[in-house]
Amino acid sequence: MNTSLLKKLTLVAFSAGIVLTAQAALKVGDGFPGLAGFSLEGKLPDSLKDKVVIVDFWASWCNPCKESFPAMNELQKKYRDRGLLIIAVNEDEEKSDMQDFLKDNATTFTVVRDAKQKLVGEAGIQTMPSSFLLDGTGKVRFVHSGFHGAETRKQYEQEIESLLKK
Amino acid sequence: MNSFSKKIILLAALGAIVSSQTGCESVQPWQRKTLADYTMRGNRDPMGDAITDHIFFSREMASGGKGVGGGGCGCN
Numbered sequence: 001m002n003t004s005l006l007k008k009l010t011l012v013a014f015s016a017g018i019v020l021t022a023q024a025a026l027k028v029g030d031g032f033p034g035l036a037g038f039s040l041e042g043k044l045p046d047s048l049k050d051k052v053v054i055v056d057f058w059a060s061w062c063n064p065c066k067e068s069f070p071a072m073n074e075l076q077k078k079y080r081d082r083g084l085l086i087i088a089v090n091e092d093e094e095k096s097d098m099q100d101f102l103k104d105n106a107t108t109f110t111v112v113r114d115a116k117q118k119l120v121g122e123a124g125i126q127t128m129p130s131s132f133l134l135d136g137t138g139k140v141r142f143v144h145s146g147f148h149g150a151e152t153r154k155q156y157e158q159e160i161e162s163l164l165k166k
Numbered sequence: 167m168n169s170f171s172k173k174i175i176l177l178a179a180l181g182a183i184v185s186s187q188t189g190c191e192s193v194q195p196w197q198r199k200t201l202a203d204y205t206m207r208g209n210r211d212p213m214g215d216a217i218t219d220h221i222f223f224s225r226e227m228a229s230g231g232k233g234v235g236g237g238g239c240g241c242n
Contacts, residue, residue, distance in 0.1 A: 061199040091196040120196045128195050 025124035030140050032132060035087070035112075038119040041095075042112035045085050048138065052079075052163040054086045054156070056131040057120050060101035061092075065129040068147035069105050075156055076109040082164050083136075089114050091128070133159050 026032065032055065035044055045051075056072065058065035076086045086109035092098045098113055114120055123132070126145065133142040133156075142159045144152060193201065200206070209215055 057196065059196060059199065061202045063202075093197075093199065097199075117194075117196060121194070126195055128198070130195075 025126065026122075026132060026140055026143070028140055028143060032134050032138050032140055033119065033122050034138075035119070038114065038122075039116065040089065040112040040119065041115055042110070044087070044112060045110060048085065048134070050136040051083050051085045052136065052160055053134040053138075054084070054131055054160075055123075055134065056086065056088045056129055057091055057114075057123065057125055058088055058129045059091045060097040062128040064147040066101075066105065067149065068129055068152070069107065071147075071153040071156070073106075073108045075153070075160065079160055079164070080108075084160055084164070086110065087112060089119060091117060091120050093117075133163065135163050 032053075035048075035055075054072070054075075056068070058068070060066075072086050072088070076084065088107065088109060088111045090098045090111060090113040092101075092113070095113065095115070098111075102111065123130070129144075129147055131144045132140050133144075135141050141163060142155075144155070146152075204210055
């Protein structure tokens with residue numbers, strides 16, 4: 001084996017490492033991946049067309065996620081008739097963790113489970129919880145990292161109103 | 167370079183690649199259940215913190231700190 005081949009092999013190995021570790025996070029303007037393609041556990045809404053959708057990534061061990069649930073319940077109630085759908089995507093590794101959490105925290109919105117943690121990887125989030133506000137065409141219009149109580153809730157309302165007007 | 171040297175370099179390179187793939191595991195934000203656990207907090211025991219603080223300021227505060235100057239004698 002000559003040294004140039006060795007160099008090439010090393011370069012390929014490092015490049016593969018970089019490609020495998022790099023994750024492109026979804027950003028404003030990107031199309032959100034189709035939820036149907038990720039084998040999510042639970043029932044998704046029949047159609048998201050022309051709906052304003054919040055896709056929220058959460059886990060039972062995440063305290064800010066827990067704090068966000070009452071706000072999302074209220075937002076779902078307030079805007080349901082005008083076309084808002086909230087889909088909370090659970091990322092717990094154990095299904096029982098999610099089920100126990102939901103026993104104590106009833107929801108008015110859709111909850112599905114990303115058992116293979118594929119969708120969350122595709123979204124490339126850096127914080128739990130993270131959420132994406134999508135317009136009627138499925139494009140990401142706003143991105144939230146974390147949940148900061150009343151401040152985040154107010155932002156949600158302003159953003160939902162702006163999307164519902166369009 | 168003789169074939170023995172080449173084999174050594176190849177083995178070293180393979181070893182480096184394998185160890186870099188297995189040694190460093192990055193924990194994704196959605197995999198932090200264990201890290202987010204209460205028992206992982208450094209300040210989960212208020213009494214333990216108070217005792218540690220007391221020892222710290224008694225023993226280590228010869229040049230002042232935490233608002234109280236200590237002599238380093240351990241007598242506070």
